[in-house]
Amino acid sequence: MNIKTGIVKQDHTICYGILPNWKQLDVKGVIEDYRKKYSDPIDTDKTNVKAWHSGFEAHIKEPKLMEIVNVCRDFCYNISGNLPAPLVLIDFWCMQYKKGDYAIPHSHWPSQYSVCYYADIGEGCSPLKFGSYEIQPENGMVIVFDGMVVHEVPPTDFPRTCVAMNFAVSTGNRTT
Numbered sequence: 001m002n003i004k005t006g007i008v009k010q011d012h013t014i015c016y017g018i019l020p021n022w023k024q025l026d027v028k029g030v031i032e033d034y035r036k037k038y039s040d041p042i043d044t045d046k047t048n049v050k051a052w053h054s055g056f057e058a059h060i061k062e063p064k065l066m067e068i069v070n071v072c073r074d075f076c077y078n079i080s081g082n083l084p085a086p087l088v089l090i091d092f093w094c095m096q097y098k099k100g101d102y103a104i105p106h107s108h109w110p111s112q113y114s115v116c117y118y119a120d121i122g123e124g125c126s127p128l129k130f131g132s133y134e135i136q137p138e139n140g141m142v143i144v145f146d147g148m149v150v151h152e153v154p155p156t157d158f159p160r161t162c163v164a165m166n167f168a169v170s171t172g173n174r175t176t
Helices: 027-037 063-080
Strands: 004-008 012-018 087-097 102-106 113-121 128-130 133-135 141-146 151-153 160-169
Touching: 012 063, 012 133, 027 063, 027 087, 027 113, 027 160, 063 087, 063 113, 063 141, 063 160
Parallel strands: none
Antiparallel strands: 004 012, 012 141, 087 160, 102 151, 113 141, 113 160, 128 133, 128 151
């Protein structure tokens, strides 16, 4: 996989790449099945994402989502080199944006790593913005960044189906 990097304010590095086997993962299909099975009534007035999204433990309700969690964790290990301890999944959620949906500027602190995986992107959908730096998502793209980095999604004109997750470096014996 070709891993690309970018630098945002305060010298935070953002890494991203396209998974070569993204079609076989069928994350969009798993998310659509999840939406049919579960009605996670999320009050978007109280969250950063102003679009449909699951609860923050979707991977527990739908174990098939653990495959993409593991792939993204491996991506984090790949870009990080030698971590002092294992990565622990803190939370995980699915999102489906439609025309006009967006996410307000926010960060995922205190997570060490925040990850977005794009399962199905409408051509010309809004980018993921980090201040003046932006990344145009593509199908199969994984984006990893420091949880302290403020980011947003401007209102989109085209649909986007993605998942997000946060990892911390383990300080104890909790594993997910």
